[in-house]
Amino acid sequence: MDNGELVVFSGNANPKLAKEICDYLEVEVGQALVGKFSEGETRLKIEQDVRGKDVFVVQPTCPPVNENLMELLIIMDALKRASAKRITAVLPYYGYARQDRKDQPRVPITAKLVANLITIAGADRVLTIDLHAGQIQGFFDIPLDNLYAVNVFVDYLTKLGGKNLVVVSPDVGGIKMARAYAKRFKASLAIVDKRRINDKEAEVMHILGEVKGKNAVIVDDIAATAGSLVEAVASLKKAGAKEIYAAITHPVLSGPAIERIKDSPLKELLTTNTIPIEKNKMIKKIKVLSIGPLLAEAIKRIHHEESVSSLFI
Numbered sequence: 001m002d003n004g005e006l007v008v009f010s011g012n013a014n015p016k017l018a019k020e021i022c023d024y025l026e027v028e029v030g031q032a033l034v035g036k037f038s039e040g041e042t043r044l045k046i047e048q049d050v051r052g053k054d055v056f057v058v059q060p061t062c063p064p065v066n067e068n069l070m071e072l073l074i075i076m077d078a079l080k081r082a083s084a085k086r087i088t089a090v091l092p093y094y095g096y097a098r099q100d101r102k103d104q105p106r107v108p109i110t111a112k113l114v115a116n117l118i119t120i121a122g123a124d125r126v127l128t129i130d131l132h133a134g135q136i137q138g139f140f141d142i143p144l145d146n147l148y149a150v151n152v153f154v155d156y157l158t159k160l161g162g163k164n165l166v167v168v169s170p171d172v173g174g175i176k177m178a179r180a181y182a183k184r185f186k187a188s189l190a191i192v193d194k195r196r197i198n199d200k201e202a203e204v205m206h207i208l209g210e211v212k213g214k215n216a217v218i219v220d221d222i223a224a225t226a227g228s229l230v231e232a233v234a235s236l237k238k239a240g241a242k243e244i245y246a247a248i249t250h251p252v253l254s255g256p257a258i259e260r261i262k263d264s265p266l267k268e269l270l271t272t273n274t275i276p277i278e279k280n281k282m283i284k285k286i287k288v289l290s291i292g293p294l295l296a297e298a299i300k301r302i303h304h305e306e307s308v309s310s311l312f313i
Helices: 015-025 065-081 110-121 134-139 150-158 172-185 227-238 257-263 292-303
Strands: 006-010 032-036 042-046 054-058 086-091 125-129 144-147 165-169 188-196 202-208 215-222 244-250 268-272 286-289
Touching (some): 006 015, 006 292, 032 065, 054 065, 054 292, 065 086, 065 110, 086 292, 125 292, 134 144, 144 292, 150 172, 150 244, 150 268, 150 286, 172 188, 215 227, 227 257
Parallel strands (some): 054 086, 086 125, 125 144, 165 188, 215 244, 244 268, 268 286
Antiparallel strands (some): 032 042
């Protein structure tokens, strides 16, 4: 099937990642003016012909979330009205994902709301990495490919030593992801049993699994205020773990996150460039690995109507 010429556009959320993807694909970043009107509204103009073309829009909905989400929706609306043949929303980080169900009365399901907005704005398919909850895939009535960052972390983590490694899930909800890592490294698995006090604080109750004398790797999809992360690190240290690492896909790192990480016994935080980290937040403990080649390979396969399943775990 001929989908027309491949074109990659980017908003202001993560232009560096979009450029990296384009370099891998050996194409230029699509020409678009993405700015603001005087009152703050998003100003957008696609400055090249996209009629009949296969268009990919790279725009994680990371902080400032509302601004980047609106940019994504407006870009896709413009592309749809400019007669693009197919529009794929490439969201390395899918914001508003943490409210994915009604866990208490009178709360929204923002993950579903955003899915509706993306679809209505003109997306024909979605490409993302490590969704916060698997059921979000079912919120879309269009194809969605959810890639996993485990492949990006594998090479780096392998050198930590196989037999003496334990993969740790920071909560019960992350067991599936932790199990995938443990399987890949042929390592043992441990789980931090915690009780959430509120949306910013959690209290560690128990550690399920043997961590004494082992190098621990905490795996999770998001580090926001890093409260849960540093609590887990402290508990693992108390339980006798040797060196403690964390492999976190999306470095939101808001509020007191950096100070908490800096002051914790965490040896190194491995993360990806799904979200750009501000220069003032780049401390020695943080190591950023690129998911550009993974996304670029997925984009290439989608464009040529080839299977992307081999990129999954």
